[in-house]
Amino acid sequence: MIEEIGCGKINLALAITGRRDDGYHDIDTIFQSIGLHDVIRLEEADEFLLTCSNSALACDETNLAYKAYKALLPYRRGPKGVRIHIEKNIPVAAGLAGGSTDCAAVLRGLNRLWRLGLTTEELCRIGASIGADVPFCICGGTMRGRGIGEILTPLPPLPPRPVLIAHPPVPVYTGKAYSLFDTTPRLQGIAVDEAAKAVEAADFEGLEAHMGNTFEELVIPDVPMIESCRAMLRRQGLRPLMAGSGPTVFALVPPSASADDIYRAVAAEAKDRGIDVYISSLVEGNGEPYEENDGI
Ligand SMILES: C[C@@](CO)(OP(=O)(O)O)[C@H](O)COP(=O)(O)OP(=O)(O)OC[C@H]1O[C@@H](n2ccc(N)nc2=O)[C@H](O)[C@@H]1O
Numbered sequence: 677m678i679e680e681i682g683c684g685k686i687n688l689a690l691a692i693t694g695r696r697d698d699g700y701h702d703i704d705t706i707f708q709s710i711g712l713h714d715v716i717r718l719e720e721a722d723e724f725l726l727t728c729s730n731s732a733l734a735c736d737e738t739n740l741a742y743k744a745y746k747a748l749l750p751y752r753r754g755p756k757g758v759r760i761h762i763e764k765n766i767p768v769a770a771g772l773a774g775g776s777t778d779c780a781a782v783l784r785g786l787n788r789l790w791r792l793g794l795t796t797e798e799l800c801r802i803g804a805s806i807g808a809d810v811p812f813c814i815c816g817g818t819m820r821g822r823g824i825g826e827i828l829t830p831l832p833p834l835p836p837r838p839v840l841i842a843h844p845p846v847p848v849y850t851g852k853a854y855s856l857f858d859t860t861p862r863l864q865g866i867a868v869d870e871a872a873k874a875v876e877a878a879d880f881e882g883l884e885a886h887m888g889n890t891f892e893e894l895v896i897p898d899v900p901m902i903e904s905c906r907a908m909l910r911r912q913g914l915r916p917l918m919a920g921s922g923p924t925v926f927a928l929v930p931p932s933a934s935a936d937d938i939y940r941a942v943a944a945e946a947k948d949r950g951i952d953v954y955i956s957s958l959v960e961g962n963g964e965p966y967e968e969n970d971g972i
C-alpha cells in the first residue's frame with residue numbers, strides 16, 4: 677500500500693486575461709499549496725475500487741481520481757486492478773482544488789505503484805487533459821501559472837506562514853464563474869507581476885498589497901455569504917482574498933498575531949452560520965504539511 681498527500685491550493689493572485697476560442701480562459705496566477713490536504717491510499721487489488729470518506733462525493737466515472745486511473749491505464753502492462761481510498765479533508769467545490777489534487781495524487785501514486793517511469797512533465801501533460809489545475813497539483817509549492825493554468829514557472833518557496841481559511845456553504849460553479857468574465861465589461865486589473873516580485877523577495881507586506889483575484893468582482897456581488905466571510909476576517913485585522921473561483925476566502929496571518937487566537941475568534945463567529953473555518957499554512961511542494969486542523 678502506498679500513500680500520497682494531496683495538498684489544497686490558494687491563488688495569491690489571479691487575473692483572467694481573456695477568453696480563448698476553445699471556450700476556456702487565459703489566466704495569470706500565483707498558485708500556492710496549503711497544508712490542508714486529502715490523503716490518497718493506493719494498493720494493488722483484483723479489480724478497480726474507488727472509495728471516499730466523504731459519502732456525498734460520487735466514486736464513479738465523474739470522480740477526478742477515477743479519471744486519473746483511466747488516463748494511466750494505457751501505460752500499464754500488468755494487471756489493472758487497484759483499490760484507491762480518498763480521505764477527504766479539503767472542502768468540495770470550494771476553490772481549493774480538492775478534486776484536482778486527488779487527481780494529481782492518483783497520477784503520482786499509480787506512477788509509483790505501477791513503476792511506470794513517467795516524468796513529471798509527462799504526468800503534467802496527462803493531468804492537463806483532465807483539469808486545468810491538475811499540473812500545478814502534481815508539482816505543488818509556489819508557482820506562476822499561465823495559459824489555462826497549465827503553463828507553470830516555479831517561484832521560490834515562501835516561508836510557512838499560517839493561513840486562515842473560511843468556507844461558506846454556498847455553491848460556486850467554476851465554469852459559470854468563468855463565463856461571467858465574458859459578459860462583464862471594465863474589470864479591475866490584478867497586479868500579478870508585482871505580487872510575483874514580492875513572492876521572489878519573500879516580502880509579505882508587498883505581496884498583500886498586490887494580492888487580487890478577478891473572480892471576486894465577478895462572483896461576490898451574487899453571493900453575499902462570501903462578503904460576510906471577508907468581513908469576518910477583516911474584523912481580525914486580516915486582508916481576505918477569495919481562493920480561485922470561490923467561495924472559500926483566505927488570509928495570511930502576520931507573525932505579530934496569534935493564529936490560534938484568530939482561528940478561535942473567527943470559528944466562534946462562524947459557528948452558527950454553517951461556515952467551516954480552518955487554520956493551515958503555506959507549504960513547499962507536496963512535502964509534509966506544516967499544520968492543519970479540522971473545520972468546525
Ligand atoms: C479557477 C481555478 C483557478 O486556479 O481554480 P478553482 O476555483 O477551480 O479551484 C482554475 O482555473 C480552475 O481549474 P479546474 O477546476 O481544474 O478547471 P477545469 O476542471 O479544467 O474546468 C472547469 C470549467 O472551467 C472553465 N475554465 C477552466 C479553466 C480555465 N483556465 N478557463 C476556463 O474557462 C471551463 O468552462 C471548464 O469547463
Ligand SMILES: Nc1ncnc2c1ncn2[C@@H]1O[C@H](COP(=O)(O)OP(=O)(O)O)[C@@H](O)[C@H]1O
Nearest residue numbers: 738739740768769770771772773774775776778
Ligand atoms: N475527488 C474529488 N474531490 C472533490 N471534488 C471532485 C472529485 N472528483 C470530482 N469532483 C467534482 O469536481 C468539482 C470541483 O471540485 P473541487 O476540485 O473540490 O473544487 P474547485 O475546482 O472549486 O477547487 C466538484 O463539482 C466535484 O463534485
